[in-house]
Amino acid sequence: MAYEPPRIAVTTDIVLFTIREGVLQVLLLRRAIPPFINVWALPGGFVELHEALEDNARRKLHEETGLDNIYLEQLYTFGALGRDPRERVVSVAYVALTPADDLHPEAETRAGTVAWHRVDPLPALAFDHAEIIAMARQRLVAKLDYSTIAFQFLPPQFTLSDVQDIYEIIQGQPMDKRNFRKWVLALDDLEETGDYRTGHHRPAMLYRLKNPDLVRITK
Amino acid sequence: MAYEPPRIAVTTDIVLFTIREGVLQVLLLRRAIPPFINVWALPGGFVELHEALEDNARRKLHEETGLDNIYLEQLYTFGALGRDPRERVVSVAYVALTPADDLHPEAETRAGTVAWHRVDPLPALAFDHAEIIAMARQRLVAKLDYSTIAFQFLPPQFTLSDVQDIYEIIQGQPMDKRNFRKWVLALDDLEETGDYRTGHHRPAMLYRLKNPDLVRITK
């Protein structure tokens, strides 16, 4: 007599962060179907039988935003009883980061309304998605300190002030300009492009990442 | 027409570490049934429909070792296609820590032979369990540096040298005794018991944790 294991619905949920309007924002979908109809929720969906977990997360994100090839890392797996009112669902949550400019979500998609929302305050959220976003924020804040994750918020070319803005926004406190620039250049992950961004002030050197897709642990 | 999500077998795998014989060891079971019959594997098993993920991990660990109330944290979720030859299986991996003395696995249990194994070198392992153990080791080494996780390897009373031994074994390098003691006492997580451990040398003060079950982030 062979043991037949229970089989459980598995989903991914993606916490896609960006920096917009000077604050941290997260991508949410207004649900078009029950449960939690018309309530904001994280993008994601059921994992197919022949689909790897991360592939599912990337696919769902692509379907709902058009985004491709962005930074994505597994966050945590949420499997509490009752987190979905329909049936037992285990959800593998991911954190994703993108520069704001890369995405102007169309107002309407198949899944409903897609929009950026400030993380403070968040609207009412479906399922345990508020908890998932809270954990994702913690991870983001922690990784800022010991990795080069922050650059994933930036377009291919950026100024040192752009970088400092990311850190100040996420950490919620100003940093010393000279110390910051010394520190960020000492990482040795940046190189000058030779181009400048002009404005009605002194032009700023544009930098790029030496390895654009590499997120490195710095300590 | 309602969408019917695919349903997938979900397991936990537990990487239970201890320090024994002066090295890091991991608890393995020799599988008594296919697939991978007679091959060493991590403890764990299928998640029941009405069982929380962590509850399943604790239950399996208890069934296979008798251990209760030990330190356990979620590590990562492994969901690659083909990682189980029978069918699609998503596995939520946990890291657990215990003092060596707390467990003398009986040679035979229902699930097969249970034994401690050195992590260097590991025997051949079933499924992707070598990969899981590798990630668990990385997590352990990293957390040693920014949390009080190391104390979970120690019995209720221990000397400062016992603590230093844990760090030296896991990090694989000696540390300065005076600096280490200053640092560990500065954590302010320890208190003297007033008792001493004697040997054929000067007696050593026994310490205890102020909060035995608390693993704290230290930076």
Add this chain to the structure above:
DNA sequence: TTGATTAAGTGTAATGTAAACACTTATATT
């Protein structure tokens, strides 16, 4: 009982890292 062995216990000086701090420069705007 005495000497040898073992691990416990203890402080200071040197080095390296992080933090504090203010003015000059180059563009756009009026």
Add this chain to the structure above:
DNA sequence: AATATAAGTGTTTACATTACACTTAATCAA
């Protein structure tokens, strides 16, 4: 031509980390 704006740049101080050696109290063996 004057003003406004953000870019760019070094040095000093404080703090944290590292390096380093001898004394003490027990057990064991002669």
